[in-house]
Amino acid sequence: MPNPSLLILPGDGIGPEVMAEVRKIIDWFEAKRGIAFDVSEDLVGGCAYDKHGTPLHDDTMARAQEVDAVLLGAVGGPKYDNLDFSVKPERGLLRLRKEMDLFSNLRPAQCFDALADFSSLKKDVVAGLDIMIVRELTSGVYFGEPRGIFEEGNERVGINTQRYTESEIDRVARSAFDLAMKRGKKLCSMEKANVMESGILWREVVTEVGKDYPEVELSHMYADAGAMQLTRWPKQFDVIVTDNLFGDLLSDLAAMLTGSLGMLPSASLGAPMNNGRPKALYEPVHGSAPDIAGQGKANPCACILSFAMALRYSFDMGDEADRLEKAVNDVLASGVRTADLLNEDGITPASTTEMGDAVIKAL
Amino acid sequence: MPNPSLLILPGDGIGPEVMAEVRKIIDWFEAKRGIAFDVSEDLVGGCAYDKHGTPLHDDTMARAQEVDAVLLGAVGGPKYDNLDFSVKPERGLLRLRKEMDLFSNLRPAQCFDALADFSSLKKDVVAGLDIMIVRELTSGVYFGEPRGIFEEGNERVGINTQRYTESEIDRVARSAFDLAMKRGKKLCSMEKANVMESGILWREVVTEVGKDYPEVELSHMYADAGAMQLTRWPKQFDVIVTDNLFGDLLSDLAAMLTGSLGMLPSASLGAPMNNGRPKALYEPVHGSAPDIAGQGKANPCACILSFAMALRYSFDMGDEADRLEKAVNDVLASGVRTADLLNEDGITPASTTEMGDAVIKAL
Numbered sequence: 001m002p003n004p005s006l007l008i009l010p011g012d013g014i015g016p017e018v019m020a021e022v023r024k025i026i027d028w029f030e031a032k033r034g035i036a037f038d039v040s041e042d043l044v045g046g047c048a049y050d051k052h053g054t055p056l057h058d059d060t061m062a063r064a065q066e067v068d069a070v071l072l073g074a075v076g077g078p079k080y081d082n083l084d085f086s087v088k089p090e091r092g093l094l095r096l097r098k099e100m101d102l103f104s105n106l107r108p109a110q111c112f113d114a115l116a117d118f119s120s121l122k123k124d125v126v127a128g129l130d131i132m133i134v135r136e137l138t139s140g141v142y143f144g145e146p147r148g149i150f151e152e153g154n155e156r157v158g159i160n161t162q163r164y165t166e167s168e169i170d171r172v173a174r175s176a177f178d179l180a181m182k183r184g185k186k187l188c189s190m191e192k193a194n195v196m197e198s199g200i201l202w203r204e205v206v207t208e209v210g211k212d213y214p215e216v217e218l219s220h221m222y223a224d225a226g227a228m229q230l231t232r233w234p235k236q237f238d239v240i241v242t243d244n245l246f247g248d249l250l251s252d253l254a255a256m257l258t259g260s261l262g263m264l265p266s267a268s269l270g271a272p273m274n275n276g277r278p279k280a281l282y283e284p285v286h287g288s289a290p291d292i293a294g295q296g297k298a299n300p301c302a303c304i305l306s307f308a309m310a311l312r313y314s315f316d317m318g319d320e321a322d323r324l325e326k327a328v329n330d331v332l333a334s335g336v337r338t339a340d341l342l343n344e345d346g347i348t349p350a351s352t353t354e355m356g357d358a359v360i361k362a363l
Numbered sequence: 364m365p366n367p368s369l370l371i372l373p374g375d376g377i378g379p380e381v382m383a384e385v386r387k388i389i390d391w392f393e394a395k396r397g398i399a400f401d402v403s404e405d406l407v408g409g410c411a412y413d414k415h416g417t418p419l420h421d422d423t424m425a426r427a428q429e430v431d432a433v434l435l436g437a438v439g440g441p442k443y444d445n446l447d448f449s450v451k452p453e454r455g456l457l458r459l460r461k462e463m464d465l466f467s468n469l470r471p472a473q474c475f476d477a478l479a480d481f482s483s484l485k486k487d488v489v490a491g492l493d494i495m496i497v498r499e500l501t502s503g504v505y506f507g508e509p510r511g512i513f514e515e516g517n518e519r520v521g522i523n524t525q526r527y528t529e530s531e532i533d534r535v536a537r538s539a540f541d542l543a544m545k546r547g548k549k550l551c552s553m554e555k556a557n558v559m560e561s562g563i564l565w566r567e568v569v570t571e572v573g574k575d576y577p578e579v580e581l582s583h584m585y586a587d588a589g590a591m592q593l594t595r596w597p598k599q600f601d602v603i604v605t606d607n608l609f610g611d612l613l614s615d616l617a618a619m620l621t622g623s624l625g626m627l628p629s630a631s632l633g634a635p636m637n638n639g640r641p642k643a644l645y646e647p648v649h650g651s652a653p654d655i656a657g658q659g660k661a662n663p664c665a666c667i668l669s670f671a672m673a674l675r676y677s678f679d680m681g682d683e684a685d686r687l688e689k690a691v692n693d694v695l696a697s698g699v700r701t702a703d704l705l706n707e708d709g710i711t712p713a714s715t716t717e718m719g720d721a722v723i724k725a726l
C-alpha cells in the first residue's frame with residue numbers, strides 16, 4: 001500500500017509560520033513512529049495570485065484531487081482587498097471546497113480545561129464545552145446562481161442565490177447524524193424555515209433522514225434563536241447541522257465562545273474515493289491574521305490539531321491523533337502559551353516555534 | 364393638531380399579557396401627564412389567522428398605514444407550525460414591515476447596570492454595554508424573488524434570493540450614519556463581501572454614503588468576524604449596520620449578550636409621512652414565548668420600553684421617553700424582577716402585572 005499522501009498549502013499571512021510547525025510534527029511521526037507520509041507543498045490564495053495570477057493554479061487543483069488529504073493554513077490579506085472578486089484569495093479556497101465536493105465541514109468548538117478562564121463567557125458556561133458544528137460547504141448562497149452585480153433601471157443591484165437540493169441536504173444531514181451517533185446522540189438543525197423556503201425544505205429533509213437514526217434525538221431551531229442559545233447556554237448542544245452561510249457565522253460564534261480561536265481545527269469531508277478514504281481538506285478555523293504575520297507570534301495549535309483530525313479521519317490513525325491531541329493538552333496544562341492565550345502582563349509568551357517544540361517534546 | 368394615533372397589535376403568546384401593561388402605562392400618561400393618545404387595537408399573527416384565515420387582515424394593514432405608530436407584541440406559536448408558509452403568523456409581521464416600507468430597524472443592545480451579573484458573559488465584558496444595531500428590514504433574502512420550492516429533475520430544490528439595490532443600501536446606511544452622529548460617531552458595517560457580490564455592493568454604497576459623514580469613523584467587517592467580535596469584546600462597537608438576514612442573527616446575538624432579552628425594545632422606521640413623522644412600528648426583541656404564555660410570568664419591560672421608543676421617535680416626546688426609561692431602571696435597581704431576570708432560588712419573582720405596577724409607581 002502506498003504511503004498516505006498529503007498536500008500542504010500554507011497560504012497567506014500566518015499560514016506559512018504555523019504550517020512550519022506541522023512539518024516538524026510530521027517529521028517526528030516519520031522518525032519516531034515510523035509512519036511515512038508522501039508530502040508535497042504548493043501555493044493557494046494571495047501568494048498563488050502573486051505568482052500565477054490566480055488564487056489556485058489548475059495543477060494545484062489537480063494534485064488536491066489525487067491526494068488523501070489537503071492541509072491548508074489560511075488565505076487572504078489586506079494586500080489583496082482590492083483585487084477583482086474572481087481572483088480574490090478566498091476564491092482559491094472556495095474552488096478547492098467546491099471541486100473536491102467537500103460537503104461536510106466539521107467544526108468542533110471545544111473548551112480546553114486549561115483555557116476556560118480565557119473565554120469572554122463565564123467559566124461555568126464554557127468549562128467542558130464540547131460541541132460539533134456540521135456546516136454544509138459546497139452549496140447555498142456561496143455558490144448559487146444567478147449571482148453578481150447588475151444594472152437595473154438607473155441603478156445597480158447585487159444578487160446572490162440561496163439554493164439547496166434535497167440530495168445536498170440529505171448527504172450533509174447523514175454525515176451529521178453519523179457523527180451524532182458516535183457522540184452524544186443529539187442533533188440540532190438550524191435554518192430560518194419561518195422566512196425562507198430553502199429553510200422549509202432543509203427542515204423537511206433533515207426530519208426525513210432522522211427516521212433512519214431513531215436513536216438520535218433531533219431538534220430544530222431558527223438560526224437567530226440558535227445564535228442566542230449558543231451564547232446563553234452552549235452546553236445544551238451536542239451536534240449542530242446547518243447550511244453554508246449560517247454555518248459560517250454560527251461556527252465562528254461557537255469557536256469564539258471557547259475563548260481560544262488559535263486552538264480550533266476543522267475538517268472538510270467529501271465522498272469516499274476509490275481507496276475508501278473521503279476526499280478531505282483540513283484547516284484551522286482562524287484566518288490569516290495579517291496583523292501578526294511574520295512576527296513569530298501565531299499559535300500553531302489549531303493547525304497542528306487540524307493535522308490530528310487528518311490522522312483520525314483520513315488516515316485511520318485514531319491512536320496517533322489521540323497522542324497528538326494529548327500532547328497539545330499537556331503543553332497547555334504545563335502553562336506554555338502563545339500570546340493569544342495570555343491576558344496577564346508580565347508573562348513572556350511562547351513564540352510559534354517554541355510552542356511547536358513544546359508539543360514535540362510532549363509527544 | 365389631532366392626538367397622536369397608536370395601533371396596538373398584541374399578537375400571540377405572551378404578546379397580550381405584556382401589552383396589557385403598556386395599556387396601563389398609556390393610561391397613566393393620559394391621566395397624569397395630560398397626553399391623549401388615539402389608541403386602537405387589532406389582531407396580527409396566529410390569532411388573526413384563527414379569526415380571519417390570514418395573519419393580517421387588509422383592514423388592519425390599512426389602519427397601520429394611517430396611524431402615527433404601531434406597537435406590536437409578538438407573533439407565532441407551535442399551534443401554527445404546520446400552517447402553509449403563506450399564512451404563517453410571521454407573514455403578518457413581514458407584511459407590515461414590507462408594506463409600511465420600514466427599512467431601518469433599530470435594535471439597541473444595552474446592558475442594564477442592575478442586570479450585568481445576569482449575562483452569560485463576564486461582567487467586565489458587558490457592564491455598561493450600549494450598542495445599536497441598524498438592520499435593513501424590507502429587502503434582502505427575506506423578500507427577494509425568485510423564491511420557493513421547485514421540482515428539478517427528480518428532486519425538489521429550495522430557492523431564496525438575496526437582492527439589494529443601491530438605493531435600498533443607501534437609505535439604511537444614511538439612517539445608521541444619522542444615528543452614529545447622535546451617538547459615539549463610530550459605525551461598523553457588516554457583510555460577506557469576500558463571498559457575496561451583494562456584499563460587495565453593500566460595502567461600496569456604505570463607503571460612498573460615508574463621504575457625507577466625514578465625522579463618523581466607518582469600518583467594515585465580515586459578518587462571521589462580526590459575530591466573533593461581538594462575542595469577544597462587544598464594547599468595541601457603537602453603531603452597527605447590516606442587512607436583513609445578518610441583522611436577524613447578529614441583533615439576537617447582541618441582545619443575548621446583555622443577558623436580559625426581556626428588557627430589549629426595537630423600532631422599525633420608514634420614510635417620513637405627510638405630518639413629518641416616520642412610518643413606525645415598535646416591538647420587543649423577544650418572541651411570543653409560548654412555553655410561558657398565559658401564566659403571568661412574562662417580563663413586560665421590553666414592550667414598555669418599545670413604547671418609550673415610540674414616545675421618542677414618533678411623538679417627539681424625548682423627555683417623556685426618558686422619564687419612562689428611568690422608571691424601568693429604578694424598578695430594576697430596587698430589586699423587583701420577573702422570573703427571567705432571576706437565577707437564584709428562593710426569591711419570589713414579580714408577575715407581569717406586578718412588574719407593570721412597579722413601573723407605574725416609579726413614574
Ligand SMILES: CC(C)[C@H](C(=O)O)[C@@H](O)C(=O)O
Pocket residue numbers: 090093094248557558587
Ligand atoms: C475565508 C472565507 C471565504 C471563509 C468562508 O466564508 O467560508 C471563512 O470565513 C471560513 O469560515 O472558512
Ligand SMILES: CC(C)[C@H](C(=O)O)[C@@H](O)C(=O)O
Pocket residue numbers: 194195224453456457611
Ligand atoms: C419572527 C421572525 C419573522 C422575525 C425575523 O426573522 O425577522 C424575528 O426573528 C425578528 O428578528 O424580528
